[in-house]
Amino acid sequence: MSIAAVIYLGGWALFAWVGDSWLQLLVAAAMAVVFTQLGFLAHDLGHRQVFRKRRPSDVAGLVIGNLGVGLGWGWWTSKHNRHHANPNHEDHDPDVSPAVIVWSEDQVARSRGIPRFVAKYQAYWFFPLLTLEAWHLHVASVKALLKPGAKRRTTELSLITVHFVLYFGLVFTVLPLGKALVFLIVHQGLFGIYLGLSFAPNHKGMPVLTKEDKLDFLRKQVLTSRNVKGGWFTDLALGQLNYQIEHHLFPNMPAPNLRRAQPVVQAYCAEIGVDYLQTGLITSYGQALRHLHEVGAALR
Template structure:
């Protein structure tokens, strides 16, 4: 957390020092990664991995999420916890709701409008659409806090507004209007791609559950999750979410310990005959994209010829 805070502050100091320069677009790319790393910390705080008690977790989560990154930490944590309770479940997991991308053939059959248009070739649309993911999360954060019943509504909304004012104010104060707009496009676009690229290998392309699937806790978590092999670089780049199976089984386990739990869980799954999937990073993307392409296959078939 200290390293992330120092790098975050250093990037903005460098931003001020560079001034109205085209080099700021390179810094925008670096900041996209820094924002992503802060997002991982907010994720871990939401799972109570960092502090023993709730209050410091909430304080740190609000500072990093709402103030530092501009994402509603309380709203996202609640949504993410619903995902953990029912991963890849059509009816209960908000991460597989057919908002734009559709995740199963049943969703394709029920789709209409933009999701149906996208679904036909959604494997090709997936990464381009991720450039809009950060903007979507910012808007969704504000939208969730418009609900009067939202928890800590005034505090979270205030922190989001403060972030937006300082962030946009700094960008447009230092850069010319054209460079400022390009900076926002590059920074937020790559931030969205980075976030999406770290979460996509975890569940996309794995079985999508319905109300007819009756699984115990272990199978529900393991069979819908995929681990990604790699060394220290992969661990850092993916926020240690590459140990997705272990994370879903033990969501409160501090992320640095997941790699220690991994061989134990893998051996146990082998003993009881539960499929345990672990692939390379690019193979995981291939499986996810292949699944998305197969889901939309029905829309690519030519309509049946009329009879009579």
């Protein structure tokens, strides 16, 4: 967390030093990586992996999520916990609700408007749409915090407001209008793509559950999750979420320990006859895209 904080502040110092130059697009790409890495830390804090007590987790999560990245940490944590309770479930997992992308043939049949238009060739739309993911999360965070009964509304809205005042203020102070707009498009677009590339391998293309599926906890978590093989670089690039099966079985296990749990869990699944899927990174994207393409087949 300390390293991430130093790199984050150093990135903005570099932005100020580079000044009015198209080299800022390289800074935008680098800061997209930094923002996503901060998102991984906020994710771990939401699962209470870092501190024993709730208060330091909340404080750190709000500082990193709301102030550092501009995302509603409390709203996202609540949504993400619902995903963990029922991964890939049509009715209960907010991550497979049919918004623009649809995830099952049943959702395709019920889709209308833009989702139905996109679903026809959604495998081709998937990565371009990820360029809008960061903006979507920013807007969704604010909308959730404006709803009646939102927890910590004043604190979270204040921190998000400070983030964007400083963010837009710095960008439009250092850069002229045209370059500033291009910087925002590149930074937020790559931020959204990196987020999508990090989370897509975990569940996309895995079985989508319905109310007809009656699975115990272990099978519900393992059969809907996919691990991604790789070394230290994959661990770093994916925030150790490449051990997705272990993370879903033990969500508050500190991320650095997931690799130690992996061989134990894999051996146990083999012992009891539960399918345990582990693939390479590129293969995981292929499986996800093929699933999206097959789901939209009826419309073609």
